[in-house]
Amino acid sequence: MxxxxxxxxxxxxxxxxxxxxxxxxxxxxxxxxxxxxxYGYARRAGIPAGKIRSIDCSAALGxxxxxxxxxxxxxxGPNIIGILPPFDQPVLASQxxxxxxxxxxxxxxxxxxxxxxxxxAVRVTIDPLEPILDIDTALKPDSRRIHPDxxxxxxxxxxxxxxxxxxxxxxxxxxxxxxxxxxEHAYLEPETVVxxxxxxxxxxxxxxxxxxxxxxxHIAANLNLPASRVKVxxxxxxxxxxxKDDVATEIGCLAAVAxxxxxxxxxxxxERGESIIGSNLRHAARIHYRTAxxxxxxxxARQAKIYLDGGAYAxxxxxxxxxxxxxxxxxxxxxxxxxxxxxxxxxxxxxxAFRGFGVPQVTxxxxxxxxxxxxxxxxxxxQLRRNNGLQAGQATAxxxxxxxxxxxxxxxxRIAERREQIPAAAPGEERWLYGxxxxxxxQGISNGAEGIDVVGASxxxxxxxxxxxxxxxxxxxxxxRTVFAQIAAEVLGVTVDRITVRQVDxxxxxxxxxxxxxxxxxxxxMAVYKAAGEVKASLVKMASLMLKCGEEQVRLEENxxxxxxxxxxxxxxxxxxxAAYWTGFPLMHLTFSRAPDAQFDHETHQGNIYIAYNFxxxxxxxxxxxxxxRVEVLRHLAAHDVGRAVxxxxxxxxxxGGALIGFGMAHLERIEHEGGCIQNANFxxxxxxxxxxxxxxxxxxxxxxNPTGPYGAxxxxxxxxxxxxxxxxxxxAAATGVRFTRLPIRRExxxxxxxxx
Amino acid sequence: xLLEFELNGKQTRIEAEPTLRALDLIRDVLxxxxxxxxxxxxxxxxxxxxxxxxxxxxxLLYAAKLQGRSVTTIEGLTTEDGSKELHPLQQAFxxxxxxxxGFCTPGMILSAKSLLDRNPDPDREAIExxxxxxxxxxxxxxxxxxxxxRAAAGGGGGAAAxxxxxxG
Numbered sequence: 001m002x003x004x005x006x007x008x009x010x011x012x013x014x015x016x017x018x019x020x021x022x023x024x025x026x027x028x029x030x031x032x033x034x035x036x037x038x039y040g041y042a043r044r045a046g047i048p049a050g051k052i053r054s055i056d057c058s059a060a061l062g063x064x065x066x067x068x069x070x071x072x073x074x075x076x077g078p079n080i081i082g083i084l085p086p087f088d089q090p091v092l093a094s095q096x097x098x099x100x101x102x103x104x105x106x107x108x109x110x111x112x113x114x115x116x117x118x119x120x121a122v123r124v125t126i127d128p129l130e131p132i133l134d135i136d137t138a139l140k141p142d143s144r145r146i147h148p149d150x151x152x153x154x155x156x157x158x159x160x161x162x163x164x165x166x167x168x169x170x171x172x173x174x175x176x177x178x179x180x181x182x183x184e185h186a187y188l189e190p191e192t193v194v195x196x197x198x199x200x201x202x203x204x205x206x207x208x209x210x211x212x213x214x215x216x217x218h219i220a221a222n223l224n225l226p227a228s229r230v231k232v233x234x235x236x237x238x239x240x241x242x243x244k245d246d247v248a249t250e251i252g253c254l255a256a257v258a259x260x261x262x263x264x265x266x267x268x269x270x271e272r273g274e275s276i277i278g279s280n281l282r283h284a285a286r287i288h289y290r291t292a293x294x295x296x297x298x299x300x301a302r303q304a305k306i307y308l309d310g311g312a313y314a315x316x317x318x319x320x321x322x323x324x325x326x327x328x329x330x331x332x333x334x335x336x337x338x339x340x341x342x343x344x345x346x347x348x349x350x351x352x353a354f355r356g357f358g359v360p361q362v363t364x365x366x367x368x369x370x371x372x373x374x375x376x377x378x379x380x381x382x383q384l385r386r387n388n389g390l391q392a393g394q395a396t397a398x399x400x401x402x403x404x405x406x407x408x409x410x411x412x413x414r415i416a417e418r419r420e421q422i423p424a425a426a427p428g429e430e431r432w433l434y435g436x437x438x439x440x441x442x443q444g445i446s447n448g449a450e451g452i453d454v455v456g457a458s459x460x461x462x463x464x465x466x467x468x469x470x471x472x473x474x475x476x477x478x479x480x481r482t483v484f485a486q487i488a489a490e491v492l493g494v495t496v497d498r499i500t501v502r503q504v505d506x507x508x509x510x511x512x513x514x515x516x517x518x519x520x521x522x523x524x525x526m527a528v529y530k531a532a533g534e535v536k537a538s539l540v541k542m543a544s545l546m547l548k549c550g551e552e553q554v555r556l557e558e559n560x561x562x563x564x565x566x567x568x569x570x571x572x573x574x575x576x577x578x579a580a581y582w583t584g585f586p587l588m589h590l591t592f593s594r595a596p597d598a599q600f601d602h603e604t605h606q607g608n609i610y611i612a613y614n615f616x617x618x619x620x621x622x623x624x625x626x627x628x629x630r631v632e633v634l635r636h637l638a639a640h641d642v643g644r645a646v647x648x649x650x651x652x653x654x655x656x657g658g659a660l661i662g663f664g665m666a667h668l669e670r671i672e673h674e675g676g677c678i679q680n681a682n683f684x685x686x687x688x689x690x691x692x693x694x695x696x697x698x699x700x701x702x703x704x705x706n707p708t709g710p711y712g713a714x715x716x717x718x719x720x721x722x723x724x725x726x727x728x729x730x731x732x733a734a735a736t737g738v739r740f741t742r743l744p745i746r747r748e749x750x751x752x753x754x755x756x757x
Numbered sequence: 758x759l760l761e762f763e764l765n766g767k768q769t770r771i772e773a774e775p776t777l778r779a780l781d782l783i784r785d786v787l788x789x790x791x792x793x794x795x796x797x798x799x800x801x802x803x804x805x806x807x808x809x810x811x812x813x814x815x816x817l818l819y820a821a822k823l824q825g826r827s828v829t830t831i832e833g834l835t836t837e838d839g840s841k842e843l844h845p846l847q848q849a850f851x852x853x854x855x856x857x858x859g860f861c862t863p864g865m866i867l868s869a870k871s872l873l874d875r876n877p878d879p880d881r882e883a884i885e886x887x888x889x890x891x892x893x894x895x896x897x898x899x900x901x902x903x904x905x906x907r908a909a910a911g912g913g914g915g916a917a918a919x920x921x922x923x924x925g
Contacts, residue, residue: 014851021859022847022866024791024831031790186894188795188803188860238793238860239894272796477858477895649854656897657857683800683892691888694898 007557008489008496009711012649016482016501017475020236029192029208029235034265037194038067038108040251040258041115041268043122044278045093045102048133048347048676049146050126052095055104060121065114067262069122070106075257077222081249082314083214083352083514088147089246089313091222091253097126098146099312099349100677101278103250108258108266131347131676135286135307138344146312146345153310154318155342158325158605160397166301166336170292174372178289178365179742182309182671183282183664185354186688189238190270191279193252195259203256204231209248210240210474211514216506222253223260230256234504240476241661242353245514246315247279276681280315280352281671283308283343285324285361291369292336297379299388301336302369302397304328306362308343308351315352317343319450324358325605326449329397330366331408331442331615332388337397347676353516355661356721359443363722364666364729364743367439371730372739381730382419385440385617386412396613399606405714407641407704408440408615414639414700415617422635432623433754435735439618439726443719444610445709446519446595453519453595453611456510457527459488459535460588463581465559465574467494469501469532472512473524478717479650480520484528486646487710491532492539493556494573510592518614518715519595521646525710527593534589539573542580546571595708611708614719616640618727624735629751631667631732636697638723643706643714655699655720662724664689666743695724762823765833775821779813780804782820783830791831791863795892802891805864806830810875812868812890831863834870846870846908855904857895865891869905878909 020026043055057069072079072094082089093102107118132138138151145151167173193207203223209215212232220227232252237244251268259266270278285308292301306324310317325341343351374381390396392406415438447453458470469488475481481501489496502508512524536556543561544551547569555562561576563569580587600607621635638655645651668687672679680686705712725743733739738753758775761768764787773782783789783806792815795803799814806815807829808822834844846866849855856862865888872879872887879887884905893901 012854014854015856017859018851018856019843021856021862022843022850023835024789024863026859027790028793028860030794031784186892187858188801188892188894189793189858190795237858239858241894272798272800477856477860479857653854653857653896653900656899657895658897660897661894682798683796684798688801688892688894690890690892691885691898691901694902697897697899 006490006711008486009646010644012647013482013486013496015479016485016496026236028189028238029194029206030269032194032206032235034194034196037265037267038110038262039112039115039267040106040108040255041112041119042103043105043107043119043124044100045097045104045126046100047097047126047128048100048131049129050097051129052093052097052104053125053127056123057105059123060107060118063114063118063121065110066107066118068108068258069118070258074261075222076224079222081218081253083246083316084314084318086314091250099347101349106254106258108262112269133346133348133676135309135344138346146347151345153314153343153345154321156321156325156605157603158337158339158397160399160606161336163301163303163336163338167292169300171295172293172373172376173290174369174376175290176368176372176741178287178368180285180361180364181743182284182351183354183669184276184671184686185241185243186683187239187241187243190272190275191244191247191251192269193248193255194265194267195255196265197259197263202229202231203260204233205252205256206233206235207248207252208235208237208244210244210476212474212504212506213472213511214245214514215249215252218249219253219256223256232506234474237474237476241355242357243279246352272683273681277349277678280350282354283310283320283351283358283361287362287365289365289369291373293373295377297377297384297387299332299334302329302334304339304365306339306341308341309346310343311346311348311350313350315350317351320358322449324362326398326444326609327359327442328362328366330363331390331440333390333394334397348673349678355658356718359718360662360665360722360725363441363726367726368729368739371733382412382416382438385438389440398600398609400608405612405643405704405706406615407702408442410702410704411615411617411639411641412440414702415619415637418637419619431626433626433735434623435731436619436621437727437731437734439723439730440616441719441723441726442613442615443518443722444613445517445522445715446611447513447517448598448610449600452597453513453523455512455524455527455593456590457524457531457593458509458588458590459528459531461492461535461539461577463574463578465494465498465577467492467499469499469528470509471501471524471528472504472509473515473520474504478654479647480524482650483521483525483646487525487528488532491529492536494559498559518717521713521715522612522709523593523595525713527591529710530593531589531591534591535587538580538585538587539576542583542585543571543576546576546579612643612706612714614640614642614714614716616719616723618723620727620731622731622735624750626754629747629754631747631750633695636695637700638697638720639700639702640716640719641702641704642716643709644703644712645701646711646713648701651701651716652699654716656697658718658720659695659697659724660689662721663695663728666725666728667745668693670744758821760820760824762825763827765829773820775819777820778816779806779818779820779823780815783815789830789832793860793863795860802864802868803861805867805891807867807871810871812871829867831867834866849904849908853900853904853907855896855900861891861893865893865901873909
């Protein structure tokens, strides 16, 4: 596709839904109202492990305003949800409690308060079991099995070359064990759904969610209805970051079952505590890592053994395992790699998708190793990274070779230029310790090893020349609707204000899989590009008839069909569209875009996994108060190869927002468990970064065009998280001389380490 | 009880339970859903409204406390001067890309409005202080600071953001 003379793609325009959002007119799921609407509230186990002896709803049913109390017996279908095999999570548990947030019953009443009172009045008898709370206990052969097949959720290896040979030839080896903690998504909008029974045997579920098709499938199964009877409409979604998938399925099923049973609309809106306890977290990880090198800094081999604490249910653990595995060796050319990654069950809130999807954890470990190697070799850490950095034509750890769009070295060089321009801050007084850190990262774009990657998109042009775009991937705030609008506008030569991008409605477009893996712009954008191209063909054909010229002489731009040879000769697009309609040319196209399939060996993970990688390099300067351990970040540069920035303003937003989530993971945020129960299930105690914690992130956009994305684009949603988490750890190490191997590195951890020195 | 207060410039009389939260009165009874509930504990600021010009977490306020007061919600910003124009803060949030999911945005804008009404030319610390009760998980806050500075500068050029310091 031509990337010359772009008019809309590449411009940093405001979000297409900005007006609705700043005026408060945007309707989130909790803002919807339907006549006779009831409210559901779940009774949860409250203890991490046990056998359910009885669930008695009689007292709850007698309370005022209560319509029903559902238990597992009320679910017509298999009472199972889950993102992947093994589908192992009950909608309502009836026999076993595997974590404290386990839902046992759903009270439905005429107000949220009445439902909550009724849920509390459900009498539950549970015989407690000794909870399994850590990875090592879970893996002991004689430990109680949390699920019938044991406590290993998923375990895989990546094998490239001969890692033992690599270590045998080593002149220097660094080795360490790293830990990361559970992290909460903390989107501002708690999970909410409304199920509305139709008069036509169908049920519509409006959901704050990430993957509507996935929800549809589970709701249909649990209602024992054909999927065609269920419609899921994504409401405006107040953030998700990976977190509104499993849980939206759970409450979507519950609300739908209640709505169909009672033939009334039912809303379930989580409270904040439920949102933290009753929906997935980022996996806590333990990573043993060693790296072999030569004295000149050449990396010969890398070996990592990764354990992920997956909590009570599989959720996305299998795919997070694979993603951690594939990314563990980092964006480097390493001839010998061995990675083993295992996710285990424990009796805690389950872990699943969270922006980065296993990559932030392994990037922290891998990039710490790079710095430890640089220190061992007395080398400039950025130069060490550059010497080993992946280039076009070189193989990744999976043996995949990209001939194009491997912009890692460009991001390193942009950072290197900037560090020459801005010297590291000089110590002004004794009190402050100054440090500069670097990190490099990559993040696979597309579903890749996780399976087929297809997206549906529809584009229709009305007779007035306006355009309606539908895509099967959701905008949760990241701005994909704006990117899709820009791509459609570019293809069709219309201005963005003439384009409307619908929220996802499962009736209207192909099942496009989940909105994950930084794939919306790349794969979704390609679908819009194709669909718009088909409609454009009708408009160009019509215009050529009207202008009495060849189709190649027609250009669509700024809501006109223009004669290329003489741009003064032009017809307003509405006239062309109207004529096309009356001539019988199709003005709507529904298409299906399929990314190149992954092809790899499932034992070794050698092969072609992703359609592209986003590459990045970060620099962070910070200073630490010796007396208090307080950290001030003075500078944060984040260079990312995005192929092409369809919307630079949106790219900056993704980088800045992702960076603060990475910073939270590295410095501020930690889920605290005691006896398997989360102790800080609220914003204040958990420590979501506030405006006072913000980073001075400066986004540096590198564009190494990606042949598999629209106009060369690659996604950027996830990568900044890993880069920031890793760069913070390295900057703290540079400032203090202490290598912290556990995230978060909190102020008190730093102070304790300084006092020990 | 009969509540009488000024809501977005209009005198409002409504019968309500005195123990109702102001948030529920505004959202459920009056139907103004621009005010959001993020935590129900006064920790996130998504439910911020202005009461006599001061930002208040409406999830912590009894509806009865609105008696005789002047209340502004996000819906009041576009109409307060009788026009349908965006408030300069809203315009600045749009131009700077200061929102992603938008769930925190109404509360954020109202806290910022209260600041600019009191202090038309706030420095970075004043902006951070005024917005420290409003959490945002999407943007990283940088563009929000820029938007407030832009609105303070008259909605025109937009002052460059000062260097912040991430801290813990």
